[in-house]
Amino acid sequence: MAEEQAVEKQFSIQKIYTKDLSFETPNSPKIFTEQWEPSVDFNLGSHVETLENGLFEVVLTVTITVKSGGNVAYLVEVNQAGIFALAGFTDQEMGPMVGSFCPNILFPYAREAVSELVAKGGFPQLLLAPVNFDALYAQHMQQLQQQAPGTLN
Numbered sequence: 001m002a003e004e005q006a007v008e009k010q011f012s013i014q015k016i017y018t019k020d021l022s023f024e025t026p027n028s029p030k031i032f033t034e035q036w037e038p039s040v041d042f043n044l045g046s047h048v049e050t051l052e053n054g055l056f057e058v059v060l061t062v063t064i065t066v067k068s069g070g071n072v073a074y075l076v077e078v079n080q081a082g083i084f085a086l087a088g089f090t091d092q093e094m095g096p097m098v099g100s101f102c103p104n105i106l107f108p109y110a111r112e113a114v115s116e117l118v119a120k121g122g123f124p125q126l127l128l129a130p131v132n133f134d135a136l137y138a139q140h141m142q143q144l145q146q147q148a149p150g151t152l153n
Contacts, residue, residue: 007087007088008087008088009087009088009089009093010085010086010087010088011084011085011086011097011101012084012085013082013083013084013085013105014055014082014083014084014085015082015083016080016081016082016105016106016109017080017081017082018078018079018080018081018109018113019059019079019080019081020077020078020079021076021077021078021079021113021117022075022076022077023074023075023076023117023118023120023121024074024075024076025073025074025121025122026072026075027071027072027073028122030071031068031071031073032122034068034069034071035068035069036068036124037068037069038066038067038068038073038124039066039067039068040064040065040066040126041064041065041066041067042062042063042064042128043061043062043063043064044060044061044062044063044131044136045060045061045063046058046059046060046061046099046103047059047061048098048099048102051083053085054085054086054087055083055084055085056083056084056085056086056098056102057081057082057083057084058081058082058084058098058102058103058106059079059080059081060079060080060081060103060106060107060110061077061078061079062076062077062078062080062107062110062111062114062128063075063076063077064076064077064114064126064128066123066126073123074118074121074123076114076117076118076121078110078113078114078117080106080107080109080110080113081106082102082105082106084097084098084102086098095137095141096134096137099133099137099140100133100134100136100137101133103133104131104133104134107130107131107133111127111128114126114128115127115128
C-alpha cells in the first residue's frame with residue numbers, strides 16, 4: 001500500500017534559453033598586434049529560483065577573463081538558463097537535482113555560446129573542458145556543513 005501512495009518522480013525540461021551574455025575586448029585592436037600568451041581565469045556559478053507549480057528556473061553563469069601579456073584580451077560572461085519541472089522528489093533529492101543535474105544539462109549550451117562569442121571576437125577558439133557538477137555540488141554542501149555544523153541533513 002505504501003508503494004501505491006508513493007508519488008512518481010517526474011522531471012522535464014520546459015525551456016532552455018540564454019538569459020544574458022556579454023563579450024568585451026577592452027584592449028582591442030592593440031591586443032591583436034601583440035604576441036598571444038593567454039592566461040585564463042574561469043568562474044562558474046548557479047542560481048535557482050522557485051517558480052509556481054513545481055517549476056524551477058536554474059541559471060548557470062560562466063565567466064571567463066583571458067589576459068595576454070598582462071592585458072585583458074577579452075571577458076565573456078554567459079548566463080544560460082532553463083526552466084525545469086520537478087515533481088515527486090524529496091527535499092534531499094531536490095538539492096542535487098537543481099544544484100547538479102540541471103546545471104549539467106545547461107553547461108553544453110553555455111560552452112557553445114562561449115566558443116562562438118570568442119571566435120566571433122577574433123580570438124583563437126576556446127573550448128571549455130567538461131565540468132563535474134556532482135563533485136562541485138558535494139563540495140558546496142561540505143562547505144555549508146563546515147560553516148554551520150548540525151544545520152543540514
